[in-house]
Amino acid sequence: MARTGNKKNTDQTPVVTPLMAQYNQVKGKYPDALLLFRVGDFYETFGADAIKTSTALGITLTSRNNGGSDIELAGFPHHALDLYLPRLVRAGFRVAICEQMEKPVPGKVVKRSVTEVVTPGVTTDDALLVHNQNNFLATLAFGKNDRFGVAFLDVSTGEFFITEGDTVTMDKLFQSFKPAEVVLPKSRIKEFTAFFGDKFYTFTLEDWIFTYDFGREKLLRHFQTSGLKGFGIEELELGQAAAGAALHYLAATENTQLAHIGSISRLQTDKFVWLDRFTIRNLELVASNHETGTSLLQVLDHTISPMGARMLKKWVLLPLTSLQQIQERHDAVDFFAGNQDFVAQLEPHIRHIGDLERLMSKTAVGKINPREVMQLRRALMAIDQVKKMLSPAALGTSAGALLRLGEGLNPCHTLLERIETAIAPDPPTDVRKGGAIADGAYPELDDLRHIIRHSRDLLLELQQRETERTGIQSLKIGFNNVFGYYLEVTAKWKDRVPADWTRKQTIANGERFITPELKDLESKILGAEEKILELEERLFRELVEEVGAYIAPVQHNAQIIARLDCLLSLARVAVRQHYVRPEMDESLSLEIKDGRHPVIETQLPVGETYIPNDVYLDNETVQIILITGPNMSGKSALLRQTALIVLLAQMGSFVPASAARIGLIDKVFTRVGASDNISGGESTLWSK
Amino acid sequence: MVEMNETALIMNNISDRSLLLLDEIGRGTSTYDGISIAWSIAEYLHDNGRARPKTLFATHYHEMNELADQHERIHNYHVSTREVGHRVIFLRKLSPGGSNHSFGIHVARMAGMPQTVVERATDILHTLEAQSVDGGRKMETKTEGTETTTAEKRLAPTELKQRVKNIQPQMQLQIFDADAYTRKIREELLALDLNTMTPMDALWKLNELRKIAEKK
Numbered sequence: 001m002a003r004t005g006n007k008k009n010t011d012q013t014p015v016v017t018p019l020m021a022q023y024n025q026v027k028g029k030y031p032d033a034l035l036l037f038r039v040g041d042f043y044e045t046f047g048a049d050a051i052k053t054s055t056a057l058g059i060t061l062t063s064r065n066n067g068g069s070d071i072e073l074a075g076f077p078h079h080a081l082d083l084y085l086p087r088l089v090r091a092g093f094r095v096a097i098c099e100q101m102e103k104p105v106p107g108k109v110v111k112r113s114v115t116e117v118v119t120p121g122v123t124t125d126d127a128l129l130v131h132n133q134n135n136f137l138a139t140l141a142f143g144k145n146d147r148f149g150v151a152f153l154d155v156s157t158g159e160f161f162i163t164e165g166d167t168v169t170m171d172k173l174f175q176s177f178k179p180a181e182v183v184l185p186k187s188r189i190k191e192f193t194a195f196f197g198d199k200f201y202t203f204t205l206e207d208w209i210f211t212y213d214f215g216r217e218k219l220l221r222h223f224q225t226s227g228l229k230g231f232g233i234e235e236l237e238l239g240q241a242a243a244g245a246a247l248h249y250l251a252a253t254e255n256t257q258l259a260h261i262g263s264i265s266r267l268q269t270d271k272f273v274w275l276d277r278f279t280i281r282n283l284e285l286v287a288s289n290h291e292t293g294t295s296l297l298q299v300l301d302h303t304i305s306p307m308g309a310r311m312l313k314k315w316v317l318l319p320l321t322s323l324q325q326i327q328e329r330h331d332a333v334d335f336f337a338g339n340q341d342f343v344a345q346l347e348p349h350i351r352h353i354g355d356l357e358r359l360m361s362k363t364a365v366g367k368i369n370p371r372e373v374m375q376l377r378r379a380l381m382a383i384d385q386v387k388k389m390l391s392p393a394a395l396g397t398s399a400g401a402l403l404r405l406g407e408g409l410n411p412c413h414t415l416l417e418r419i420e421t422a423i424a425p426d427p428p429t430d431v432r433k434g435g436a437i438a439d440g441a442y443p444e445l446d447d448l449r450h451i452i453r454h455s456r457d458l459l460l461e462l463q464q465r466e467t468e469r470t471g472i473q474s475l476k477i478g479f480n481n482v483f484g485y486y487l488e489v490t491a492k493w494k495d496r497v498p499a500d501w502t503r504k505q506t507i508a509n510g511e512r513f514i515t516p517e518l519k520d521l522e523s524k525i526l527g528a529e530e531k532i533l534e535l536e537e538r539l540f541r542e543l544v545e546e547v548g549a550y551i552a553p554v555q556h557n558a559q560i561i562a563r564l565d566c567l568l569s570l571a572r573v574a575v576r577q578h579y580v581r582p583e584m585d586e587s588l589s590l591e592i593k594d595g596r597h598p599v600i601e602t603q604l605p606v607g608e609t610y611i612p613n614d615v616y617l618d619n620e621t622v623q624i625i626l627i628t629g630p631n632m633s634g635k636s637a638l639l640r641q642t643a644l645i646v647l648l649a650q651m652g653s654f655v656p657a658s659a660a661r662i663g664l665i666d667k668v669f670t671r672v673g674a675s676d677n678i679s680g681g682e683s684t685l686w687s688k
Numbered sequence: 689m690v691e692m693n694e695t696a697l698i699m700n701n702i703s704d705r706s707l708l709l710l711d712e713i714g715r716g717t718s719t720y721d722g723i724s725i726a727w728s729i730a731e732y733l734h735d736n737g738r739a740r741p742k743t744l745f746a747t748h749y750h751e752m753n754e755l756a757d758q759h760e761r762i763h764n765y766h767v768s769t770r771e772v773g774h775r776v777i778f779l780r781k782l783s784p785g786g787s788n789h790s791f792g793i794h795v796a797r798m799a800g801m802p803q804t805v806v807e808r809a810t811d812i813l814h815t816l817e818a819q820s821v822d823g824g825r826k827m828e829t830k831t832e833g834t835e836t837t838t839a840e841k842r843l844a845p846t847e848l849k850q851r852v853k854n855i856q857p858q859m860q861l862q863i864f865d866a867d868a869y870t871r872k873i874r875e876e877l878l879a880l881d882l883n884t885m886t887p888m889d890a891l892w893k894l895n896e897l898r899k900i901a902e903k904k
Contacts, residue, residue, distance in 0.1 A: 168697065274701075276697075276698075279709075282709075282711075588704055588705065588742075590707075590742060611779070611780040611781055613780075613781065613782045614782070615744075615782070617707075617742040617743075617744075618742070619704055619740040619742070619761075620761070621760075621761060622761065622763050623733075623734065623740050623741075623742060623743065623761035623762070624730060624733060624734060624742075624743040624744075624745055624759075624761060624762040624763070625743070625744050625745065625762075625763055625765050626730065626745045626747065626752055626753065626755060626756060626762055626763065626764050626765065626786075627744065627745065627746045627747070627765045627766065627767060627782065628746075628747060628748065628749075628750055628752065628753060628764070628765075628766045628767075628786050629746075629748070629766045629767030629768075629769070630748065630767075630769060630778075633767040633769055633778045633780065634767050634778060634780040635711070635746035635767055636711050636746060637780075638744070638746070638767070638782060639709040639710075639711055639744045639746050640709065642707075642709075642744055643707055643709055643744075646707060663705075664705060665705055665706065665707045665742075666703055666705040666706060667701065667702070667703060667705070667706040667707070668706070668707045668708075668709070669698045669701070669702070669706065669707075669708050669709070669741075670708075670709040670710075670711070671698065671708075671709070671710050671711065671713055672709075672711040672712065673711060673712035673713050673722075
């Protein structure tokens with residue numbers, strides 16, 4: 001702990017309170033993080049952390065006199081965490097949250113430990129995540145001769161993939177997936193900045209964490225397998241090193257519940273069209289280069305689920321090179337574009353599904369709340385409907401690709417029923433508020449609730465019963481703080497008191513008794529409230545654990561729904577923008593009739609139409625087309641629309657043309673001598 | 689130089705299935721460097737013997753059109769335009785054949801460049817073009833409403849230098865003249881002794897300065 005000011009009495013050991021001693025010890029373990037230290041109802045920060053926190057959040061910086069040392073202090077009430085945590089992380093801080101791990105006992109320092117370290121790349125916090133974007137952590141292992149292994153991990157969705165390649169490949173991947181945080185070996189930070197720039201949020205770990213042996217061991221232990229062949233990454237040594245470092249980093253940030261990261265895959269770059277980073281940028285595939293510009297993704301994205309939106313971005317960045325896969329997508333788009341009634345029925349179901357991927361990640365880390373469990377139930381019900389709509393009975397047997405998607409869906413009926421019986425129809429978001437668990441699911445809970453709801457009735461019942469049994473007409477039930485509930489009998493009826501009553505008190509005109517039944521009822525009533533909350537929490541936790549067993553099938557559902565959503569989105573664009581299905585083959589030629597620029601055509605002023613153009617290219621006769629013409633005449637637009645039409649086709653989309661035949665393309669390279677804002681309709685000369 | 693390194697990277701990675709978009713390659717260097725670089729890249733893509741990537745090459749160097757004569761798989765296209773009076777209409781239609789005219793000046797007008805600059809630029813362009821005709825080069829003069837489709841043989845470097853020398857230095861003189869008045873006003877201002885001046889003196893002086901400015 002940095003101390004401000006110099007002490008004159010150096011011989012005197014500074015008095016550190018037990019609380020501060022504990023703080024210093026915890027802080028020592030997380031020197032890089034801003035430590036939020038829970039003290040009662042507040043999260044407190046001290047010293048340098050307090051200065052940073054007060055500046056970042058605009059809260060008051062005070063100081064606490066701790067045995068002679070004035071230490072800075074800034075804190076906020078615990079319920080403000082949801083508000084302040086995202087702001088701290090967005091301000092670029094890594095935040096360690098230290099909670100009280102037991103109920104406070106006077107005279108003793110409460111046990112505390114860090115439950116979570118939130119960093120830009122490692123978070124499941126809704127407030128820090130953008131619903132239609134992945135939040136990737138990237139880890140980078142450095143090899144020899146310009147080789148790298150890289151792992152991308154989204155802890156909020158469970159996606160985990162690796163690949164290897166040279167600087168150019170890495171640069172392209174970073175451009176495409178825009179990791180929220182890059183973790184790399186300590187000794188390589190200078191190289192990293194030189195290669196990839198200083199725009200990324202980086203964090204460094206010791207070099208030995210990025211080694212093959214360490215990484216492989218981590219992976220085998222995490223996936224509980226004896227090898228990695230099943231994931232197709234056995235021979236990727238640098239990739240494994242990177243992946244292992246990613247898992248290590250999660251552990252170091254106290255993310256230990258990782259059941260939702262059930263698989264790792266290899267990003268096979270040869271299965272996708274190679275787009276160099278200039279292409280991604282110049283074609284404005286996922287982001288425009290200008291504030292007012294529109295990207296291709298924006299034109300294509302009519303998805304109706306967060307999973308779909310995230311997947312579509314990947315489709316745009318990773319167009320396919322397999323004829324069969326491309327045609328499967330075209331088939332599905334064709335079907336949806338031609339069956340609008342079917343689409344109109346299917347869409348509401350997909351809308352109801354919500355963000356299944358992130359629900360599953362929350363389940364794995366135990367952060368799912370009762371209302372979200374109900375959302376899961378609604379999602380599973382919707383999936384059941386979607387599955388029915390994609391069955392041979394509904395579709396016929398010709399729609400092959402869609403039938404396969406339907407087959408893959410698993411509505412998890414057992415889980416559905418389980419949630420239905422266990423969770424109340426309109427549960428609170430916080431299980432500690434009570435009322436999350438449904439009536440009728442657990443006899444023990446029902447009894448307790450019955451007691452609370454009917455305590456007065458039960459007492460009356462008992463009073464009546466005892467009156468009838470004994471014939472004591474003046475029998476009354478009362479309550480005091482000394483011995484709780486009692487039966488009161490006036491002196492007149494004293495002789496009728498049965499032997500099983502215990503006398504507790506004699507008063508002026510009568511006597512007070514207790515019975516075992518009354519005491520039993522009393523303890524039930526008094527303890528019920530507390531017990532109900534404890535029981536509900538326990539039952540809910542058990543349920544969440546059960547849901548945890550379904551992570552893999554539900555994630556699989558999420559993937560299929562995301563695919564469907566993307567295909568529906570592409571069909572919607574095809575209909576709205578009058579696209580046609582491109583004919584695909586493995587020839588080396590390219591023929592586009594009346595091609596249009598998919599983005600510019602949507603941005604024209606009313607009344608103007610885009611002038612379409614034909615392009616033919618092959619390897620034998622017209623390999624190179626040299627286009628001359630004045631600036632502003634549309635040369636750049638023509639170049640780009642040709643590439644965009646090819647890429648759209650290979651993403652599985654229809655294309656803006658009257659006809660197109662496309663021999664598969666494997667790489668697209670772009671070089672521009674000057675940067676133009678193409679979708680904004682401006683050329684270089686204009687912007688100067 | 690960055691551009692060149694990155695272009696080299698393409699050269700090493702192209703395949704028969706690749707698609708290349710080259711837009712104004714060589715821009716940012718001097719004209720002759722630019723043309724040379726663009727020319728050699730186009731030749732390489734055509735003649736490398738390893739792969740024939742499909743390429744769309746946009747350039748405002750009309751000189752490049754000659755490439756098509758020497759290379760069978762290179763074809764010239766141009767984006768057609770129509771000139772109506774002083775204005776240009778971009779038809780945005782791709783047609784076979786090269787083009788011969790840059791409309792930079794018209795674009796400048798559209799972009800809101802000052803009228804005097806646009807007018808002077810038009811003068812200079814006419815001077816250069818007139819000499820081109822004098823020099824015996826064939827050039828199709830455009831009439832209102834015709835599309836430009838024929839390729840112009842452009843100037844050789846030495847010729848261009850010569851012609852630039854012939855441009856009348858009208859603009860420079862104007863600037864110099866303006867400068868003379870400015871300098872006079874400046875001298876007058878610096879000669880003033882503000883401590884001894886009465887408000888009335890100051891007004892008289894101001895009137896004088898204004899007269900100098902009015903002479904211009």
